Amino acid sequence: MITVNLLDCKIRDLKILVTVVEERNFTRAGEKLFIAQPSISKSVQRLEEELGVTLFDRRMRDVTLTDAGEIVYEHSKEILAMMKRMQIGIEDLSDSTAGHLKIGLPQIIGTFIFPPIGKAYTERYPGVTLKIEERGGLLTEKLVEKGELDVGFVVFPVDNPLLDTEQIYEDSFVLCVSTNHPLSNRMHIELHEVKDEPFIVFAKTFALYKIVMNACERSGFQPNVLLESTQWDLILELVSVQMGIAILPRVFAHKLKNIEIVSIPITNPVFKWKVGVITSKKYYQSTALRRFLETIRKIYG
Structure with missing residues (x-):
C-alpha cells in the first residue's frame, strides 16, 4: 500500500508535471516554463520518489502517463487551480484594482470590438496587467473552461454548459x-x-x-x-x-x-454577427475581472 503525503509534493513540481503532459513533450514543457530540459526530468523523478509511484511509461516514445500518473495529473490540476484561486483572493483583499487578466481575443474581434474596452479599462485600472492571447474561438472556449484564460471574446452562439456567456455586440x-x-x-x-x-x-x-x-x-x-x-x-x-x-x-x-x-x-x-464574452462557471472571479466585465457593459450595454 502506497501512502501519499501531498504536503511533500512541491507546487513547482506539480506545475512541471501538468505542463509536460499538456505539451506532450519534456523539451517543449521546458521551453514554455523557461526551464532546462534536464531540470524538467529531475523534477518529475523527484515527484515520483516522493509519491512512490512511476508517473510515465518510459517504454513509449511519446509522453504516456501510467495509471498512477493519470491520478496525479488530474489532482495536480485541481491543486494548481486552488492555489490560483487563493492567490486571486489575497490580491483582492490587498488591492482591488491590481492583478493580472488573461484575455482570449480572436483577431477579428480584437480589431473591431476590443480597442474601446481596453482603453477605458486600462485608464480606469492602471494597476491591472492585461495579457492578450490571440486564439481562435474554439480554443478560447477550452482555455476559459480550464481556467487558463480569465475571459474570452467569441462569436456566438456558444454551447458549453460550463461557461457563463453574455452577448455584448x-x-x-x-x-x-x-x-x-x-x-x-x-x-x-x-x-x-x-x-x-x-x-x-x-x-x-x-x-x-x-x-x-x-x-x-x-x-x-x-x-x-x-x-x-x-x-x-x-x-x-x-x-x-x-x-x-x-x-x-x-x-x-x-x-x-x-x-x-x-x-x-x-x-x-x-x-x-453576434459577439460576446465567456467566463468559467467553475473558477473564482477576481475583482479585476468583475471590473473588466462592468467596463464591457458600460461600453456595449
Whole structure:
C-alpha cells in the first residue's frame, strides 16, 4: 500500500508535471516554463520518489502517463487551480484594482470590438496587467473552461454548459460590391440573387466563414468561392477592384476609408454577427475581472 503525503509534493513540481503532459513533450514543457530540459526530468523523478509511484511509461516514445500518473495529473490540476484561486483572493483583499487578466481575443474581434474596452479599462485600472492571447474561438472556449484564460471574446452562439456567456455586440451582414458593380445601386438585396457571383470569403477557420456558408445554404445555393483570406481589409480591397463580392458585418465595410465599395443590406435571410464574452462557471472571479466585465457593459450595454 502506497501512502501519499501531498504536503511533500512541491507546487513547482506539480506545475512541471501538468505542463509536460499538456505539451506532450519534456523539451517543449521546458521551453514554455523557461526551464532546462534536464531540470524538467529531475523534477518529475523527484515527484515520483516522493509519491512512490512511476508517473510515465518510459517504454513509449511519446509522453504516456501510467495509471498512477493519470491520478496525479488530474489532482495536480485541481491543486494548481486552488492555489490560483487563493492567490486571486489575497490580491483582492490587498488591492482591488491590481492583478493580472488573461484575455482570449480572436483577431477579428480584437480589431473591431476590443480597442474601446481596453482603453477605458486600462485608464480606469492602471494597476491591472492585461495579457492578450490571440486564439481562435474554439480554443478560447477550452482555455476559459480550464481556467487558463480569465475571459474570452467569441462569436456566438456558444454551447458549453460550463461557461457563463453574455452577448455584448450585434451587427447585420451586408453585401459588399464595387461601386462599378451592376448591383451597386440597389437599396437592398436577397441573398439568392448573388448565387452566381464569385465570392471572396474568410478562411474556413473563421466563424464568419461558417455563418456566411450557412446563410447561403438556407438560400438554396452553394457559393462559388473564388478566394479565401484571413485579412478583412484585403477582402474589401479585392472587392473594390471587382474580383468578386463579399458578405461581411456592416461595421467592416464602414471601417475602410477611401475605398470604392458599396454595402447593401441583405433582407432575406437576415442574419447577424453576434459577439460576446465567456467566463468559467467553475473558477473564482477576481475583482479585476468583475471590473473588466462592468467596463464591457458600460461600453456595449
